[in-house]
Amino acid sequence: MWLFIVSDAITFSAVIFAYGYLRLAAAAWPRPFEAPSIANAAVMTFVLLSSSVAMVLAVRASSLGKVSGAVGWLVATALGGVVFDILHIHEWLGLIGEGVRPFHNPWGTPMFGAAFFTMTGLHMLHVTIGVVYLLVIAVGFGRKKFSAADVEVSGLYWHFVDLVWMFIFPLVYLLSAKTT
Amino acid sequence: MEHAETAGNKIVFSVWFGLLGLTVLEVILAYRQLPLETMLSILMVLSVIKAALIIAYFMHLRYEQPSLFVTLIPALVFILIMMTVIFADSSRLAHMRSLVQ
Numbered sequence: 001m002w003l004f005i006v007s008d009a010i011t012f013s014a015v016i017f018a019y020g021y022l023r024l025a026a027a028a029w030p031r032p033f034e035a036p037s038i039a040n041a042a043v044m045t046f047v048l049l050s051s052s053v054a055m056v057l058a059v060r061a062s063s064l065g066k067v068s069g070a071v072g073w074l075v076a077t078a079l080g081g082v083v084f085d086i087l088h089i090h091e092w093l094g095l096i097g098e099g100v101r102p103f104h105n106p107w108g109t110p111m112f113g114a115a116f117f118t119m120t121g122l123h124m125l126h127v128t129i130g131v132v133y134l135l136v137i138a139v140g141f142g143r144k145k146f147s148a149a150d151v152e153v154s155g156l157y158w159h160f161v162d163l164v165w166m167f168i169f170p171l172v173y174l175l176s177a178k179t180t
Numbered sequence: 181m182e183h184a185e186t187a188g189n190k191i192v193f194s195v196w197f198g199l200l201g202l203t204v205l206e207v208i209l210a211y212r213q214l215p216l217e218t219m220l221s222i223l224m225v226l227s228v229i230k231a232a233l234i235i236a237y238f239m240h241l242r243y244e245q246p247s248l249f250v251t252l253i254p255a256l257v258f259i260l261i262m263m264t265v266i267f268a269d270s271s272r273l274a275h276m277r278s279l280v281q
Contacts, residue, residue: 006252010259017263025273027281038207045203052238053196060186159238166230169203170223174210 001153005160008126012164015122016171019115030107031176032098037091041173044087045165048127051080052162055134055155062151067142070151074138077158081131088124092117116172123168126161133157187237195237202226 023029033041058073095116099106102114137154140146187195206226209219236242241249 002248002252006256009256013260013263017266021266021270024267024270025277027274027277038210042203042207046200049196049199049203052234053192056187056192056238063186156239159234162238163231163234166199166234167227170206170210170227174206174223175216175220177210179211179213 001156005156008160009164012122012167015119016167019119019171022111022115026109026111029109029176030105030112031178032095032100032105032107033173033176034178037094038173038177040087040091041169044084045169047080047084047087048162048165051077051084052159054080055158059148059152059155062141062148065148067144070148071138071142074134074141074151074154078131078134078138081127081134081158084127085124085131088120088127092120119168119172123161123164126164130158130161186240186243191237195233199230199233202230 054073054076058070058077061069061073100113100116102117103110105113133154137146137151141148141151206223209222212219214222
């Protein structure tokens, strides 16, 4: 899992560097995120960080052999992921409603949409896969098909998804906050 | 994957509060009228600190064998540094655009 995480980190870095490239080369970059969007993204950060803590508790419960505790915390972690996804999709629909498309948006610099949807979409895909992964592990651990080590490995993946958001949140949202 | 010790409750929740605190700090900074470069630098330093906290305590790399850290992290940092070569071309494009206009 560590090797996968490093390779996935490189994938995300490439996407983030591509965004940096586009933004630096563009004449102007839109700053469309008003205070409610920033607040929404901050709440998403809070949800993701809290789900990571639930994941830590799930890993600990599983290593102590507490099956119901581990399953409960795993489900809580997955629930955090679901809440994150719902808030994020709501954000996406808001932007799409404002007329943002991958190669067109109301504020000029057409690549804004492509960069935004690629970065946040790749991350949202990871969260969604993570939710499925955690639920599979929860069911399997509850039925004693998976070991505590399997829970720990799923935890590594989940914390990594959390980590990536720590970069996407400031780069995509905070640096494009509408300040006036 | 075996490890003798992991972070206790106290550490886990302090790290959680630390991460939330840094996030709040970032949001406050976003509304300061700073030059974009300064803002980017500050936000990236804070994000790297947050990433390091997550890796060290939540992913408990701190409690693993040092060889795991040596295997993973320097190579990743090296690749990230290599990726920055593209920015020279990016600023060239921006410069050319300003010449055209």
